[in-house]
Each structure stands twice: as C-alpha cells, then as structure tokens.
Amino acid sequence: MQTRSRRQREILDFIVEFVENKGYEPSYQQIAVHFGLSSKGGVARHIEALEKKGLLKRNRESGRFSLEIYPKSSVNEHICEVEWLEKSAGNGGSEAQTPLFVPRSLLGFRSAKKMRGMIVPDNAMADEHILEGDIALIESKTFARDGDCVAALVDKERLTLGNYFRKGSSVEIRPSNESYEPVRAQADKIEVLGLFRGLLRKA
Numbered sequence: 001m002q003t004r005s006r007r008q009r010e011i012l013d014f015i016v017e018f019v020e021n022k023g024y025e026p027s028y029q030q031i032a033v034h035f036g037l038s039s040k041g042g043v044a045r046h047i048e049a050l051e052k053k054g055l056l057k058r059n060r061e062s063g064r065f066s067l068e069i070y071p072k073s074s075v076n077e078h079i080c081e082v083e084w085l086e087k088s089a090g091n092g093g094s095e096a097q098t099p100l101f102v103p104r105s106l107l108g109f110r111s112a113k114k115m116r117g118m119i120v121p122d123n124a125m126a127d128e129h130i131l132e133g134d135i136a137l138i139e140s141k142t143f144a145r146d147g148d149c150v151a152a153l154v155d156k157e158r159l160t161l162g163n164y165f166r167k168g169s170s171v172e173i174r175p176s177n178e179s180y181e182p183v184r185a186q187a188d189k190i191e192v193l194g195l196f197r198g199l200l201r202k203a
Contacts, residue, residue: 009079009101011035011046012055015067025067053079053103080104085116085138085151085159085193106137106198114140116194118151118161124175125149125161134201136161138194149196155189161196 014034018026028040028047037043047067050056057068082100100117107115118136128149130136138151144164151161152173160183162173171190173183183190 006098006101007035008046008050008053008055011043012050015056055079080107080112082112082115082117082137085118100135102137102200106200108197110139110197115197116140116151117200118159120161121159122180124177124180127176127178130161130176130196130199131201134199136196137198137200139197140194142192144192144195151193151196152183153191153193154183154185156191159193164192 011031014031015026018030026034028043031037031043032040035043047056047058051058059068079101082102084100102112102115102117104112116138118138120130120132120134120136123132125131136151144150146165148164149161150164150173151159152164153159154173160173162175162183165172165174166187169187171185171187173190175182
C-alpha cells in the first residue's frame with residue numbers, strides 16, 4: 001500500500017494556517033511552491049487523498065475549485081502518530097527521526113500506543129511484497145507463535161523481519177525470498193520485538 005500521510009498532514013496544516021492568516025484558501029500553485037513540488041498535479045493527488053480520508057472537501061464553483069476544511073478534531077479521528085521502533089530509528093537515518101503519521105484505518109482495533117514503525121532493512125520478505133525501505137507497522141509483543149511474521153533482534157544488534165518458528169530451545173526466522181538464508185539461533189539470542197500488522201510504501 002502506498003502512503004503519503006506525512007506530506008498530506010503537512011499540506012493540511014499549511015492550508016489550515018494559510019486560511020487562518022489570510023482568510024482564504026491557498027491555490028494549488030501556492031501549495032506547490034511552498035513544498036517545492038514540481039507540479040500542481042502532485043498537489044492535486046495529495047488533496048484528493050485528503051478528501052478521500054474525509055479531512056477536507058473540494059468544491060467546484062464558477063469553473064474553479066475551492067477547499068472546505070473540516071474541523072481539526074476530524075483530522076485526529078482519521079490520522080494518528082505512531083512511534084518508531086527504537087532499533088529501527090537508530091539505523092534509519094534522518095527519515096526515522098521525523099514523525100510517522102498513519103491512517104487509523106490501518107490499525108483496526110489496535111491502539112496506536114502499541115504500534116511501532118520499522119524501516120524494513122532488506123528484501124528478505126520480498127515474496128510477501130515487503131521490500132527494503134518500506135515501513136512495516138509492528139504491534140509491540142514479546143512472544144510469537146509459529147508462522148507469525150515478526151520483527152526480531154538477533155544477538156542484540158541485528159534487526160530482522162521474517163516468519164517465526166521455534167524448535168525446542170532454538171528459533172528460526174525464515175525469509176520469504178529464496179536469495180536469503182534463514183536466521184537460526186538459540187532462543188535467548190533472538191528477541192521478539194513485535195508482530196507485523198501492516199505496510200506503508202513511499203510514493
């Protein structure tokens with residue numbers, strides 16, 4: 001699934017502040033210039049996504065579009081902030097230092113407080129359409145059942161995402177990509193950080 005939630009939130013905040021300061025909505029061109037976007041078409045796609053989420057509404061009057069902004073409380077009902085998985089943030093560079101906003105619909109019945117964002121470190125799960133650089137949504141848990149897709153820490157330093165299987169005192173984290181080898185270790189060498197619950201992909 002593709003997402004532009006962080007940029008959408010920034011655009012929505014800009015529109016709200018612009019209206020509060022000037023009393024009218026910014027044009028697509030003004031939004032594009034403010035965010036350094038190369039075309040009004042890119043702005044239009046962000047605006048369309050915000051409209052689909054019920055955060056604003058486009059009105060067509062006398063051949064031109066105007067924007068109707070819903071109350072900020074509506075924004076909070078549809079978008080929430082999720083913290084980064086600590087080990088992911090430590091290895092994720094500047095991107096992982098920025099806030100992560102996600103549609104609440106992706107969380108289902110789960111609390112945002114229990115969810116974490118993880119920057120996928122490699123293509124080990126490519127056969128399940130989880131690719132390096134994607135953002136995996138991880139529900140914080142310290143245990144898993146056979147077959148669960150987990151975020152795990154190997155030897156307290158290597159972060160990995162894969163399918164969990166336990167045999168006696170050993171654990172195997174299996175990839176979904178034949179180019180990668182399974183990770184096998186004693187159970188005390190592998191720390192389960194949480195269960196995979198969803199995916200965000202940058203445009």
